[in-house]
Amino acid sequence: MPLSSDRIAPAVPQGPWALFLDIDGTLLEHAAHPDAVVVGDELRSLLAGLDAQLDGALAFVTGRSIAAADHLFRPLKLRAAGLYGLEHRLTRDGPVEAAGEPADIAALATEIATELDSADIYIERKGPILAIHTRAAPHLLERATELVQRALAGLPEGYRVLAGNAGVELMPLEAAKGAAIRRFMQTPAFRGRRPVFLGDDTSDENGFEAVNEMDGVAVRIRPRGPTAAPYALADVNETLAWLDGLTRAGGQVLAGEQTSPERS
Ligand SMILES: [Mg+2]
Incomplete structure (x- = not known):
């Protein structure tokens, strides 16, 4: 699907919904080296607030390992799919299910x-x-x-x-963000909700396609070429402001008390 210039930031979706977040280039600006990025307290508390408002229906879906994501956001620990879905932690404090490493x-x-x-x-x-x-x-x-x-x-x-x-x-081949999102959507915290996925790179396209198929909301940050995501946000700052807007929209929208079948 070609990128069109009329793509817009998504309106706050009517709940109940679930949030899937890529990390690098989405929540954090890239650095020359992946270990050089830093997480501020503001982002940490934004995510903790969203996780609480969504009753845990929030997960990182990242190319980083879950250990690397935990280290980056310490002491905050969230549900996560790491290594593009080769690793999962399906509950906040649960074990990491990991793939093997060929020699x-x-x-x-x-x-x-x-x-x-x-x-x-x-x-x-x-x-x-x-x-x-x-x-x-x-x-x-x-x-x-x-x-x-x-x-x-x-x-x-x-x-x-x-x-x-x-x-x-x-x-x-099985490292695919779409499969990771589908897996989370079958777990108790996510079941019955609409998935919203925010990502910024080629590896996120597979996740966008999965979310589109589930009637969810796919958002590409800083799109530069063809993308399956119908919505766009300009950069990390705009993404954080959008997420902040969701927390301000409050528990009603997040918890789905204003459910609506309309896609906004
Ligand atoms: Mg990224």
Whole structure:
């Protein structure tokens, strides 16, 4: 679906609804290195407030590991799908269900680091996912993508390459945000609600499609190309202001006391 200029920020949806949030580029501005981003108290309390108002129907859906998300937002712990859905924590204090790590990813990481030979490239191993971050060296994104495509040929079937705004990742096929959202929607805190998903990158498109199919609200932050999301928000600041508006709209809307079948 081509991007049109008339996409607008979504109106506050009539509840009951559930909120799924990507982290990087959605709630937090990107940094050259993923460990360089910082979470302020304001964001922490905004999320804690939304989680309480939604009775726990809120989850991160991120490419980070859940451990990395917990570290970033400490001491706040939320429900989360990490590594694009390869990890889940379905309840706030429950265990993290994690995927295994094939041994060959470590060797691939070393091989690709040697080939790219740049201190501005950050190569991250996240369980069975290999992420090449090129935000600090955008001119190397194309070369990095070629190397990852080549590596794909040497892996067992069931892997794919996903190129994003500032990097390229090699990941198992089952790492998909849409599947993670569907899984949460079957759990008690989420069941019967309308999903709202906010994301900013290629890896979020699969989540947008799933949410569209569930008659939910898909919102792409800073859209630059084709997207399945019918709604847009300009940047992180606008996203945080929109979320803040939801908390101000209050428990009635969030809890669904004003239910309406109309899509606004
Ligand atoms: Mg993102």
